[in-house]
Amino acid sequence: MPEGNGHLLCVPGERLCESNETFIGGEGTYTLNGYIFASVAGKVEQDVRDKITLIKVSRGGETSVMPEVGSIITGRVLSVNQLQANISILAVGENMLHTPFQGTLKKVNVRQHEIDRW
Amino acid sequence: MEVVSPEGLRQDGRTVSCLRKISCRLGLYDQPNGSSYIEMGNTKILAAVYGPHEVKNLKKQQLDEVIIQCEVSRIAASQGERVKRPRDQRTRAMSQQIASVFEGAIRKSKYPGSQIDIYIQVLQSDGGVLSACINASTLALIHAGVELKDYVASCTASICRGEPILDVSYVETQSSCELTIAVLPNKETICSLHISNTLHQTQLDEVLKIAMDGCQSVYKEMHAVVREYMRNQHAIMTHV
Incomplete structure (x- = not known):
């Protein structure tokens, strides 16, 4: 359901799509029982790279990040x-x-x- | 005193399976990462979320997951009787309960070695304080952008002369029990259940059922508010 200037918005716990070889959950999502769910409220983005689609949810604006090993x-x-x-x-x-x-x-x-x- | 009149109405004119008016707002303050305000009838709660940030007390730090700290306080005039201390044994117990609810809902492994603080202020209490606190914290966490498995929707229920009643006010809890549940509405699982006063085992199922239905309605309300908030945010962002 596109809304908010044509963006697909989602909220935590919302089921986005099935998780399989072609659809992989990225940041802001988690996979449970073969489905990809959103874990933050934000805009759904699709990143298509040779047949594989990476589904991620971006909050827009500031994101809460943690410094990890290897981060700059x-x-x-x-x-x-x-x-x-x-x-x-x-x-x-x-x-x-x-x-x-x-x-x-x-x-x-x-x-x-x-x-x-x- | 009659809790439910012979016509099937309660003192405030609701039917047995009717929730009180819920209104909520997101993003009241700039200082915390996330903040929210919720009104469930006359129960009014403010919540603020700080974090994820560095762990203050290094003894408590857990390297593989986040620790959740919660603090509830009440303002002196929040109840009929003047509250002597803003934080006492009861609010401390409530804080721990709320923290443990969100242990199950926050994706803790996403923020290793850090801490999330939830501060809750009870402005006015009229029954269902714990459930309102949980709902307020959920909204504040969503506003803060903390990764959650699902919403946490909470609601109270009770039973009066064999008839289950939903979303009890303070007066109604005086004569019977108060069951507070918190559920993950999309997964339809209970993550916390708390009963004050006694409830007969045979009545638990029907009270639980009405409370579960109530949680779904609470979820719908919160969902609508979050969607509206997000729509405004994204509308602003795409204009810039």
């Missing part, structure tokens, strides 16, 4: 000492965080070789 962050350095710098993480990827996260950047980790050695 933007932060502000709060203090620097001999061994490490304390930073406050402001953004993860392209998304601004609602509340900044604390982080530490160890000096020993900022080098190409022997990153595990003190």
Whole structure:
């Protein structure tokens, strides 16, 4: 049911479609008993890549993201000492965080070789 | 005192299977990630959701999932009698109950090692406070964009002289029990059931049934409000 300027809107718990080889649930969705359900309120988007359709729900505007292993962050350095710098993480990827996260950047980790050695 | 009159009407003129008027709003404040306000009859609740954010108390942190913290407080004039403390044993118990309801509804593994706070303020209480709190938190969580398996719709029911009654007010709970259930309406599963005072086992089924139906109506109301809110939001966004 297209509404809101032609967008397909959905709410949490709403069943979107069957989950099979051609339809895969992306972010903002979950799969249960062979169906894809929405888990956030937002706009349904389809991403078609050679026969496989990725179904995702985007909230639009700010999204709640968490920094994970491997994510690229933007932060502000709060203090620097001999061994490490304390930073406050402001953004993860392209998304601004609602509340900044604390982080530490160890000096020993900022080098190409022997990153595990003190 | 008659709870249900011989004509089948209650004191406020409702029939036995009639809900009180529900009105709700999303997004009242900018400071929290999500906020909502709900009125179920004379019960009025404000809810605010902060998070997911970093865990304050590192002892409680769980690396693979989110922890949910809830705090309920009442304003002094929320009931007939002046409330001496905004938070007491009863509100603490209610907070834990609400937190445990959302343990089952929030997709906890989506936010590892973080915390979600739900703050609830009871502005006025007239029966069904717990269910109104649950509904308000659901709306606030949806507004905050927290990933949920489903809505959580909650409703109360009771029984009076063998006849089940839906959505009881404070006066009606004085003479009989109050059953509060929270359901995931699309999955049709109960995620919390709470009964105050005694209810006979043989009557449980019919009270439960009427409460389940009530939850579906509550869900429809909330659904309509969320849809309306989203439609406005997306209309604004596409104009920019």
